[in-house]
Amino acid sequence: MSRLLLIISSLFVSFGVNAAQQTSSQKCAKYEIMAHYIMLVRQDGLPMSKALQEFKVDDKDNPYGEIERKIIIDAYSQPKYETKEYKDKEITEFANKYMLGCMAMYE
Structure with a gap:
């Protein structure tokens, strides 16, 4: 999980440059x-409490902490699926929802 956070963090740094x-x-x-x-x-299947810890939503040095908290709450209010096909579909649809919501602000 820490490797995943490192990847995400580096992506956000590159976005900010x-x-x-x-x-x-x-x-x-x-x-x-x-x-x-x-x-x-x-x-x-990561417990929500662990997701909140791993994404460091309460860290004052995390500029995305509040939005990550909201996305985590939204994600954990969605169903968890058992098959890879349904998991992949849910992941894609969830990510698209946030991309669409952001893009709508620029319209």
Whole structure:
């Protein structure tokens, strides 16, 4: 799990470097990625308390803590599926929901 957080963190750092030059889809991709990984760990059975700890939602140095908390709450209010097919579909749909919501703000 720590490796996953390192990957996500590095993605967010790269998103922040040229934020002024990014298109709306590039800016929104960070929320899509965040939602994807949160739903992935949810579908893998990680307890919600562990997800909140792993994503360090209460860490003052985490600029995404509040949004991650909200996405985690949303993810854990969705059903957990048993088959890989349904898990993959739920992960994709959940990530798309956040990408779509962000993109709608730029319309």
